[in-house]
Amino acid sequence: MLAGRPDGPPRLEDFALEEGPIPEPGAGEVLMRTLWLSLDPYLRGRMGSSASHSSSTAPVPLGGVMEGGTVSQVVSSNDGGLASGDLVVSAAGWQEYAVAPAASLRRIDARGLPASTALGVLGMPGLTAYAGLHVIGRPAAGETVVVAAATGTVGSLVGQLARIAGARAVGIAGGQRKSAWLRECAIFDAVVDHRSPDFVERLADATPDGIDVYFENVGGHVWQAVWPRLNRHARVPVCGIASAYNASVADVSGDVAGLMSGLVTRSITLQGFVFRDHEQLRPQFEADVGRWVNEGRIAYHEDVVEGLANAPAAFLGMLAGEHVGKRLVRVAHEATARPRRASRGSRSQPPSGHHSGSSRGRPA
Known part of the structure; x- marks a missing residue:
């Protein structure tokens, strides 16, 4: 209770x-x-x-x-x-x-998978990743997709779906254990540890051509590092801001005018969403992701x-x-x-x- x-x-x-x-x-x-x-x-x-x-x-x-x-x-x-x-x-x-x-x-x-997957890779987090990436992110082959909290169910699926779409996946995670899982199991193209003192420099090295899609789960210093690297016409699906979950007062004291000006001058799409907005995609999501997991193309x-x-x-x-x-x-x-x-x-x-x-x- x-x-x-x-x-x-x-x-x-x-x-x-x-x-x-x-x-x-x-x-x-x-x-x-x-x-x-x-x-x-x-x-x-x-x-x-x-x-x-x-x-x-x-x-x-x-x-x-x-x-x-x-x-x-x-x-x-x-x-x-x-x-x-x-x-x-x-x-x-x-x-x-x-x-x-x-x-x-x-x-x-469960399409041949354990029933527990209905709460994860084939459940609400999975549909969040699938809808946010395909409806808002819309990655094209050769583009760079960056995702924060990349070892979570949402983040890890976003990166793997991006690679299936032909894009380059860069994951942001915290610590060696999480970074290793992304490299060895989820097979991201690059992984950046946000706890590193040179995080900003490492993110720049991992995204030499800038960022076309940034899947936002975190906010805070990760967003601050990502923002300057967003390319013109970049898309930013926003499904959570983990850095502010425990705040008791909403903080709108940041440079909102600067943010909006950047959205205009770089024609960036910044869109919040929840999975219920895209419930109509569930049959296709379950068919696609269930098949790719069974084929070994998606790890969870x-x-x-x-x-x-x-x-x-x-x-x-x-x-x-x-x-x-x-x-x-x-x-x-x-x-x-x-x-x-x-x-x-x-x-x-x-x-x-x-x-x-x-x-x-x-x-x-």
Whole structure:
């Protein structure tokens, strides 16, 4: 449960555990058991008190179940479209069991891949990458595409999709471990460590012909280094500003006039978006990316934490950038038995060492 609204970075104390009876589904509803819980940066905004990562939707109420996407298994159904045992994508949140209208659920077609991919490379982050790059970025063969937070599910897919389109992919990441994964598994053309003291110079060396598409996930000093290198007619899809997620006051004190002047004089397109803007692309996205993963043309990584009780610490670690790829919580394995009681929410305690990871697609 959400126990507090963070002032700045979230804390373990902002979460609490509650237990209660398993709900009963009504007409047209299904009872689901959560198997996989998705941890995503946007959830910081859903906790409230984040002026720079706000949403048109009200934040999770205090004492309410923390929001989050899930892969769930249908336990019982009062709707003819879904049956016990079906796997679905839902917004069940941080809880073991949930009831939802069957019409609000999407049955999983993982195209031969693990069901967990419906929350990552074939889920919301994947569609974000696919739509942002192809609709706004529109890379052409021979152009240079730069992506920040490049080892996340969105960033890593952006770079690999850019290479499939014939463009040159440059990833910006933090630390040797992340940079190595981009070079060896995702096969980016160049990788730049934003923690390096000579980051600006290294970015210039990696983009000798400038930048045609910059996929923005970070902001801050990364944006400051990228901005001067954007070519005329560059396209900048913006899906997140991780450097400002914990800000409690929106800062508009920068050189906005200078930014807009640069957009005009260099004819640059700067466009924010969310994946829901492009839901109509889902069938083509799932077909393309599913095929390319199975063919080994796209690699992905899942960073798995075991147990719902470890979700808060895993979430805080994700916000701090300690993971590679998609961070998931395995809440349960597929099962049909229904216990008498279930836990809801998460304990405020650090992970107990049950982290695991796997890279799929192109071998490491």
